[in-house]
Structures are given as structure tokens and as C-alpha cells.
Amino acid sequence: MLKKLFIAGFILGGIVPLFGQVHKNELSIKETITDRELTIPEEIERNFDQLLVDWKKDLSPSLNCTSNFDTDVAYPDSVYINRLYSLPTEMELVYNPVVRSYIDMYTGRMRRSVEYFLGKSDYYFPIFEQALDKYNLPLELKYLPIIESALNPTIASRMGATGLWQFMIGTGKMYDLEVNTLVDERRDPLRSTDAAARYLKDLYGIYGDWNLVIAAYNCGPGNVNKAIKRSGGQTDYWTIYPYLPKETRGYVPAFIAAAYVMNYYSAHNICPFEYKYTHSTDTILVDKQLHLQQVAEYLNVSLDELRTLNPQYKKDIVPGEFKGYVLNLPSINAPEFEVQRDSIFAYKATEFLSHRKVVNPNGYMAIAATNGAKYKVRRGDNLAAIAGKHGVTTAQIKQWNGLKSNRLKAxxxxxxxxxMPANKEIPQEISQPTQDLLAENTSQTTSENQPSIDNNDSSSNSLSDYFAKMQERAIGADPDPASTKESEPHLPVVNVPDSDTSELADNTRGRDIQRVQTIYHKVRIGETLTQIASKYNVDREDISSWNKLKSSVPKVGQRLVIHLPAQKEALVAEELPSISEESIEQVVADVKTSVQDKAADRPLASTSSMVTSSSKSVTVKKEEPKVEKKNTPKPAKEPAKQPSTYTVKKGDTLGGIAGKYGSKITAKDIQKANNLTSDKLSIGQKLRIPR
Structure with a gap:
């Protein structure tokens, strides 16, 4: 019993003085917290080791160091507390044993690394401070990249975080950082710093506490929210400290220690190294493919210096043809680049830029030209159906497009x-009877005393008259003799096709007319084949045939193939008259008569004419003498053409109906001809189509 009382008294005697001391000094949990499980974050160890390797060539010991010792100096806790508290910062920089452990790490075994990134800070800190001040953030956040990357812009973590601010790809793209194979703006000091400042500002808008913001920047807002929830809703970093991931617990203490050592490094005999960097730079906009080695060799600039100024170009290639990119150059070399821009782009371009623009596969004999017909694949199309629509074979389509299989994508x-190649004309042969006819008529109408006709002087009039007469004959109207007699005869270069060529043109026109558009219709409740056929202006028997229907009642939800006829193409084909040998004979005879009439009224000039056999055409040139213009009687008006009628079908509109009758008929013309007050139509309505 006496022994138990003695032990209890001993324990109470030790606790009461300790409690009184804590109460007397009013120490909080943030000042007394300890963590035996605390480990140095792996990223810090790795970043500093990489720092020594990458920067050794760019850094050198300072010649202005005032310390003659290379050993650390330890201070009592009160000194660290006062120094941290006296720093001019907006953020709360508290002291506790965890912070002390990181201060000892920086000033002890990592003091050499601290010397390196102290030298690097002269280059990067002005960039950080400018961006932080732009968004009205605490300037002490500039120490964050020391923990993240040790001020190395090209470093990448095991998880893929890259750059000074260690952005993941997803977060970087949220803040407009471009990331692709050649360009990674997470490595660009200016772009990544601006993105980091916006990200930190957004996080502060969520938490309102800078220590929580730093923790969320490291482990993500999700983990911080979980720690807050587990702590019962506490929003103080040091209160939720035990609930944070182990690697994040040391993140804020490491940041506080970095802020301390960056301001009080001389008190621990640490001398910053001098960083050799370009103090004055200019930016050049690059709009072509460019390799940094081209610039380095042509301008005699160090390639390592260009890489330091442009760390965002991962493969040393600036893809300027994709879009304009900025290239940072020393100010002394920027004017020379502008003067020699074209020469620099061309310098060893095939050596440094090995990508080819066009490559023809071995054995590939594709002959598809740029002006060939194109087709856009629709859902449900296959090669056989597409080949059938265009009158070719599936093998030809596969050859022209380099397809290895029959699979297509919508x-x-x-x-x-x-x-045909764009610079070639399709040769046309003229049959022998046609050649003889043209030669005979040409020899009769041209002589030494006959005026020559200039084909540059309204050379299209004869052909215009010819087509007008052909159209009049097609509708049964007689041409106006006065107009034919008084019209000025001009004979242009006429390409005369033979019967074989005409037959080929007719076949081609027929194939164009037969082209149809294939669509798919999903049967709805209550629909019948008759309604569907009326909707698309096709026959119900055709729908049954196309879909191989055994019943006249389609199933609800069934997909039906509908081939829509190309009505507009057919209409245009019907309106265009074909040119036959008899038509050409009539044109030559008309021109001959007109030229002879003119020759009787005017003095004759020298004549030159020829039949060009290589192009299979007839050319007659004329130099027209200056004569006074005579008043010619106005041609008689053609008889008014009778309007046709059209029966409105389901789905028709005024614009659609007008389009079926060519470009000369508009919706307003149809509306006016039928005295319509609106554009609403009813199925079965008869419309007068003006001509």
C-alpha cells in the first residue's frame, strides 16, 4: 500500500509542475505537436539530389560570402520562434518540434542543396512575385516551388506531376496549360506560374486558411476535406494534422522551414551559389517548324542556354505550323534571328526535322485526283452499296483510299x-465525217478577202444563240428571224465531241440521275407503309422490295431503308439539250450565212482561219473594222409560256418546290402566281408554276 502511494505521488509531482509550466507560457497544440511517424517527403529528397546533378554546370561558389565556416549553428527554440514571428508575412508561420526538424534538415545535411536553390532564386523569384502580386496573393508563396521542385522547371514526379509547380496534366489543362508530345507548358516558368497563382487563389476561396491551401495543393482538396470531416469539422491545419495523409503532414512544416532558411541562411553559415543565366531576353513568334539546334548552330548560341530559356519544348522542336509559339532568345541574338529568319528555318531542315509530309506506300498505285468525286460515309453504309451508287467497284474505292479492309466509319x-489531274484536259476525238464537214464549211467561209473574227470580242454570242434556238425547238417555238439576222456572228473555239464521246456523256448523265440518297426510317406506332411512302415520295412496293418485307404491316421500331430519288439532278438533266452532229452542222450553216451577210455590207479585211487538229476545235479570228452603229429593229417578243401545275405532297415547301424548277423560279414567284397570303400549303393543293 505504501509502495503504491509513493508511486502515485511521484507521478503527480512530475505532472503538476509540467502542467503549470505549459499553462504559464500559454503554449498551444501547434507549438508542442510532435510526430514520431514523420518522414521526409520522398519528393524533397529526390528533387534536391536531381538539383545537384542538373545545376552543377550552371552554378559556382559565391565570391562575396561573408562566412568563413561551413558548419551549422544551432540556436535555442526561442530564437527560431522570434525569427519566424518577425518575418513580414501574411501567412501564419508557427514553430514546433516538427518545424524544427525540417530547419535542422535544411541547415544540416542539405545545406549544400540550399546553396544551389538560393542561387537559382535570383532568376525565378521575380517571376513568382510578379504573378502572385497580379492576383493579390501573399508573396511568401514563392517558397512553395522549393518544396515542390527545388526550382527545377523540367523535373517530373513518379505520379507525373511536372514543372516548377508540379502540375498534373488534368489540373494543368483546367488552367489552360497546353500539354502534348512536343510542348508542355507545365515546364514554362511564366505560364505555369500564372496557372499556379490562379489555382492557389481558387483554393483560398474554398478554405480561407493558407495552411489548408498549401496542404490541399499537395494532396488535393479531397484529402483535406476528409481530414476536416474526421476531425469533427475543424478547419485549423494543426487540429486536423493527425488525420492528413502521412506524406502531407510534413508539407506545411517543410514550407515554414524553407521560408525560414531563405531569410536566415547567413546565420547558419550558408553561402548562396551564383547562377549563370541570361539577364536580358527577347521573345520571337515562330510560325514554322523549328528545331532549337538550327538556332544554336546558325546564331552560335549554346543549345543548353536555349533549353534553359525554353524548357517547355520537350523534344527541342517548336511546332510553329500548328500555331504560333514563343521562342525566348538572348537580347543580343534576337535582332539577328529576325533578319535571318528564312535562312534559319531552312538551315539543315531535313536533318533536324525528319517528318515527311507525303509518302507513297511501296506498290500503292492510287490515282485518285484532288478533283475526283468525294462521298461522306453515313451510318449504315458499306463499300458495296457506295460502289453501286457511283458505278465503280469496291476494289477501286479501296485502292483510291488506301483501305486495307471493308470497315468504314460514319x-x-x-x-x-x-x-483527272487539275492541269489536264480530257482529250476529245472528232469523228472523220465531222472533221470533213467542218473543214469544208470553214474553207468556204474564209478567204483572203474575208474579215477575220476576233474571238475575244463577245465570242460566246453564237453559242448562246445556238442554245437559245435548241431550247425553242424543244418547246415548239420558232426562233425570231429578225433576231437571228441582226445578231453579230462570232465563231468561238468549239470542242466538237464525236458520237462515242456523246454516248459516254449520256451514260455519265444517266448515272448521275440514278444516284439516290439512302436514309433509314424508324417505324413509329400507328404508321403504315402507305404513310411512310407518301412522306418520302416513293412507292410502298419499293419499300417492301428494299427491305424484303413479307407483311404489309411494318413492326414498331423497325428500321426501314429508304432510297430517295435525286429529282433535282434529273430535272436539270432533262432541261439541258444534247449536242449532236446535226446540231453542229446547223450552227456552222447559221454562222456561215451570217458572216456572208455582214461581208456584203462592210469593206473586207485580212482573214486568218485554221482548224486545230490537236485540240479537235475550229477557230476563226476576225478583226472588226470601226463602223458606225446602225439602229436595228427590236426583235419580236416570244409568245408567253404557259405555266405548269404542281400537286403538293407531304413535306413540300414553297422553297423546295421552287428549287425543283431551277434557279429562275423563287418561292415568291410561286406565291404571287397563286395569290397565296402565306407560305402554308396543304397536301393535294394544285399550284401554278410560272415560266
Missing amino acids: GQILAVSAG
Whole structure:
């Protein structure tokens, strides 16, 4: 019993003085917290080791160091407390044993690393301070990249975080940082610092506490929110400290220790190294592919210096043809780059920029031209159907497009004809009877005393008259003799196709007319084949045939293939008259008569004419003498053309109906001809189509 009382008294005697001392000094948990499980974050160890390797060539010991010792000096806790408290900062920089352990780490075994990033801070800190001040943030946040990357812009973590501010790809793109194979703006000091400042400002808007902001920057807002929830809703960093991930617990203490050592390094006999960097730089906008080695060799600049000024270009390539990119150069070399810009782009371009623009595969004999027909693949299309629509084979389509299989993707653009090169004309042969006819008529109408006709002087009039007469004959109207007699005869270069060529043109026109558009219709409740056929202006028997329907009642939800006829193409094809040998004979005879009439009224000049056999055309040139213009009688008006009628179908509109009758008929013309007060139509309505 006496023994137990003695032990209890001993314990109480030790606790009471300790409690009184704590109460007397009013120490808080943030000043007394300890963590036996605390470990040095792996990123800090790795970053500093990489720092020694990468910067040794750019840094040298300072010649202005005032300390003659290279050993650390230990101070009592009160000194550290007062020094941290006296720093002019907005953020709360408290002291506790965890912070002390990081101060001892920086000033002890990592003092050599501190010398290196102290020298580097002269280059990067002005960039950080400018961005932080732009967004009205505490300037002491500039010490954060020391913990994140040891001021190394090209370093990357095991998890993929990259750059001075260690952005992940997703977070970087949220703040407009471009990341691709050649360019990584997370490594760009200016762009990444601006993005980091905006990210920190957003985090402060969430938490309102800078220590929580730093913790969230390291481990993510999700982990911080979990720690707050587990602590019962506490929002003080040191209160939720035990609930944070182990690697994040040391993050804020490391930041406080970095702020301390960056301001009081001389008190611990640490001398900053001198960093050799370019003090004055200019930016150049690059709009072509460029390799940094081209600039280095042409301007005699160190490649390492260019890489230091442009760390965002991962492969030393500036992809300027994709978009304009900025290239940082020493100010002394920037004017020379502008003067020699074209020469620099061309310098050893094939050696440093090895990508080829066009490569023809071995054995590939594709002949598809740029002016060949194209087709955009729709959902449900296949090669056989596309080939059938365009009158070619599947093998040809695969050859023209370099396809290895029959698989297609919706939206894919396919060449569906071989086409012809843009600088070539399709040769046309003229049959022998046609050549004889043209030669005979030309020899009769040209002589030494006959005036020559200038083909540059309204050379299209004869052909215009010819087509006008052909259209009049097609509708049964007689041409106006006065107009034919008084019209000025001009004979242009006429390409005369033979019967074989005409037949080929007719076949091509027929194939164009037969082209149809394939769509798919999903059957709805209550729909019948008759309604569907009326909707798309097709026959119900055709729908049954296309879909191989065994019943006249389609199933709800069934997808039906509908081939829409190309009505507009057919209409245009019908309106264009074909040119036959008899038509050409009539044109030559008309021109001959007109030229002879003119020759009787005017003095004759020298004549030159020829039949060009290589181009299979007839050319007659005329130099027209200066004569006074005569008043010619106005041609008689053609009889008014009778309007046609059109029956409105389901889905028709005034604009659609007008389009079926060519570009000369508009919706307003149809509306006016039928005295319509609105553009609403009813199925079965008869419309007069003006001509």
C-alpha cells in the first residue's frame, strides 16, 4: 500500500509542475505537436539530389560570402520562434518540434542543396512575385516551388506531376496549360506560374486558411476535406494534422522551414551559389517548324542556354505550323534571328526535322485526283452499296483510299472516282465525217478577202444563240428571224465531241440521275407503309422490295431503308439539250450565212482561219473594222409560256418546290402566281408554276 502511494505521488509531482509550466507560457497544440511517424517527403529528397546533378554546370561558389565556416549553428527554440514571428508575412508561420526538424534538415545535411536553390532564386523569384502580386496573393508563396521542385522547371514526379509547380496534366489543362508530345507548358516558368497563382487563389476561396491551401495543393482538396470531416469539422491545419495523409503532414512544416532558411541562411553559415543565366531576353513568334539546334548552330548560341530559356519544348522542336509559339532568345541574338529568319528555318531542315509530309506506300498505285468525286460515309453504309451508287467497284474505292479492309466509319470521306489531274484536259476525238464537214464549211467561209473574227470580242454570242434556238425547238417555238439576222456572228473555239464521246456523256448523265440518297426510317406506332411512302415520295412496293418485307404491316421500331430519288439532278438533266452532229452542222450553216451577210455590207479585211487538229476545235479570228452603229429593229417578243401545275405532297415547301424548277423560279414567284397570303400549303393543293 505504501509502495503504491509513493508511486502515485511521484507521478503527480512530475505532472503538476509540467502542467503549470505549459499553462504559464500559454503554449498551444501547434507549438508542442510532435510526430514520431514523420518522414521526409520522398519528393524533397529526390528533387534536391536531381538539383545537384542538373545545376552543377550552371552554378559556382559565391565570391562575396561573408562566412568563413561551413558548419551549422544551432540556436535555442526561442530564437527560431522570434525569427519566424518577425518575418513580414501574411501567412501564419508557427514553430514546433516538427518545424524544427525540417530547419535542422535544411541547415544540416542539405545545406549544400540550399546553396544551389538560393542561387537559382535570383532568376525565378521575380517571376513568382510578379504573378502572385497580379492576383493579390501573399508573396511568401514563392517558397512553395522549393518544396515542390527545388526550382527545377523540367523535373517530373513518379505520379507525373511536372514543372516548377508540379502540375498534373488534368489540373494543368483546367488552367489552360497546353500539354502534348512536343510542348508542355507545365515546364514554362511564366505560364505555369500564372496557372499556379490562379489555382492557389481558387483554393483560398474554398478554405480561407493558407495552411489548408498549401496542404490541399499537395494532396488535393479531397484529402483535406476528409481530414476536416474526421476531425469533427475543424478547419485549423494543426487540429486536423493527425488525420492528413502521412506524406502531407510534413508539407506545411517543410514550407515554414524553407521560408525560414531563405531569410536566415547567413546565420547558419550558408553561402548562396551564383547562377549563370541570361539577364536580358527577347521573345520571337515562330510560325514554322523549328528545331532549337538550327538556332544554336546558325546564331552560335549554346543549345543548353536555349533549353534553359525554353524548357517547355520537350523534344527541342517548336511546332510553329500548328500555331504560333514563343521562342525566348538572348537580347543580343534576337535582332539577328529576325533578319535571318528564312535562312534559319531552312538551315539543315531535313536533318533536324525528319517528318515527311507525303509518302507513297511501296506498290500503292492510287490515282485518285484532288478533283475526283468525294462521298461522306453515313451510318449504315458499306463499300458495296457506295460502289453501286457511283458505278465503280469496291476494289477501286479501296485502292483510291488506301483501305486495307471493308470497315468504314460514319463521317469518313471517300474518293469515289479516279478524277483527272487539275492541269489536264480530257482529250476529245472528232469523228472523220465531222472533221470533213467542218473543214469544208470553214474553207468556204474564209478567204483572203474575208474579215477575220476576233474571238475575244463577245465570242460566246453564237453559242448562246445556238442554245437559245435548241431550247425553242424543244418547246415548239420558232426562233425570231429578225433576231437571228441582226445578231453579230462570232465563231468561238468549239470542242466538237464525236458520237462515242456523246454516248459516254449520256451514260455519265444517266448515272448521275440514278444516284439516290439512302436514309433509314424508324417505324413509329400507328404508321403504315402507305404513310411512310407518301412522306418520302416513293412507292410502298419499293419499300417492301428494299427491305424484303413479307407483311404489309411494318413492326414498331423497325428500321426501314429508304432510297430517295435525286429529282433535282434529273430535272436539270432533262432541261439541258444534247449536242449532236446535226446540231453542229446547223450552227456552222447559221454562222456561215451570217458572216456572208455582214461581208456584203462592210469593206473586207485580212482573214486568218485554221482548224486545230490537236485540240479537235475550229477557230476563226476576225478583226472588226470601226463602223458606225446602225439602229436595228427590236426583235419580236416570244409568245408567253404557259405555266405548269404542281400537286403538293407531304413535306413540300414553297422553297423546295421552287428549287425543283431551277434557279429562275423563287418561292415568291410561286406565291404571287397563286395569290397565296402565306407560305402554308396543304397536301393535294394544285399550284401554278410560272415560266
